[in-house]
Amino acid sequence: MKCITVSASSAYDVLVGRGLLRDAGRIVRAVINAPLAVLVSDSTVDALWGNTAAESLEAAGFRVLRYVFPAGEASKNTAEYVKMLEFFAENGVDRSSVVVALGGGVTGDLAGFAAATYLRGIAVVQIPTTVLSCVDSSVGGKTAVDLSAGKNLVGAFCQPRAVICDPDLLDTLPEEIFIDGCAEIIKYAMICDRELLDALSGPDFDREEIIARCVAIKRDIVCRDEFDNGDRQLLNFGHTLGHAIEKLSDYKISHGRAVAIGMSVMARACAGLGICSIRDADLLIGKLETFGLPTGCDYAPEDIAAAAAGDKKRRGNTVTLVVPKAAGNCILNPVPVEKVTExxxxGLGGRV
Ligand SMILES: NC(=O)c1ccc[n+]([C@@H]2O[C@H](COP(=O)([O-])OP(=O)(O)OC[C@H]3O[C@@H](n4cnc5c(N)ncnc54)[C@H](O)[C@@H]3O)[C@@H](O)[C@H]2O)c1
Known part of the structure; x- marks a missing residue:
């Protein structure tokens, strides 16, 4: 079985390989000698992959408790978080136990935050099952739940003991969700890897190689800035405008699609301002189109800018935009909030 190991930090590895789920128990056992594993999944993923994961953990000698919550972002809240903690407490989960988060970014964030805070922190292993969680949310140690006031407002930095990434699990993903996660792959390429951008010719990419490459990119950026005060903000390419577009659409435009639009708008604007070439902006937009991702929208620039002004990453009157200087080379550019309208x-084709 082919398996690519990416050392995500000195503390843990991300293993990428087809069929690894069947070997998950052995891999978890190698990083923690726990008697009890709590397998956390959402209802959809549990029905598809829960038994395979549980059998593998049991075969490696773990007593397995399964915890299942309703699938969807709506579950990433404080009520579900507390329910999970109560389950841990009622079932004798202790400091020697390990939480195994099997699912997409919602499961990873929710179970990761529960593990980070239960008994002041117990071990967690991430098994991502969406493109987004393979290349992004399972790596880097951010965990969180949403508040009514906004997404990811309560959380903790908590590095997993291991990340087990089995691209075969993506076979059951609805195409729409698969493609949504691909926007993040294109984002990494545009930020810092021109070769990766050239290699992306459509959704039928070499999953192991591309996922491992994205993990390595995120690892490198996070290593330079674990707590998100500098270079880690590069990962927000397309996100300031993307979040604004998601919000304006009342979340009918999905995250990946909104980020795709946000990246396109930034690239066109930077070409217009002479920061990057029109050719490089077109290259990005062409790649997004190859994946069937949108590159424009009908919202008024003023409305997008107003929604972006509420971005939680704003500091005072300044928003840090990620601007492409070239394909594969983005930089951070702090600008006054008013400049976002420009x-x-x-980027939407109007005049400044
Ligand atoms: N922690 C971080 O650094 C970080 C980074 C980016 C995003 N996030 C968070 O990630 C979340 C989004 O993650 P997501 O897009 O993976 O969403 P998700 O976890 O809700 O998964 C999307 C949907 O796909 C289903 N699903 C998952 N895996 C499947 C599979 N293999 N087969 C069939 N269906 C499957 C899920 O049940 C769900 O309905 C957001 O809450 C976001 O805030 C966190």
């Missing part, structure tokens, strides 16, 4: 106008 980018949105230019």
């Amino acid at each position: 980018y949105a106008r230019l």
